[in-house]
Amino acid sequence: MTRGKILAIITGAISIFLALIYLILVELLDFRGEMIPAPVTMFIFGKGIISQEAIASLFWF
Template sequence: MERSKIVAVVTGAIALFLGIAYLVIVQFLDFRGEMLPAPQSQLVQPSVTIAQSWDNSDL
């Protein structure tokens, strides 16, 4: 076989492998069930403090 045909066959085989691997991964992730968001009650909410100064003596 010519070099270009060998490259085409190898590239096609790699593309098929990647496509099949992608489908297997998607099926596995879908098999795990519905993805639920994390419960909000267990998340730590950071507290924010805003301090404002009205000192105009520097003007």
């Protein structure tokens, strides 16, 4: 076999391997169930619903 054919076989094997890993990963992530969106909250600044200080305290670690 020539070097080009060996390289083509190796490249094809790597491509098939990556495709199988991708399919397995997608199946594992899909197995977790339906994706439920995060709850949406409404922040209205200065309208008395939530103060800016309360929001700032949420982001201080």
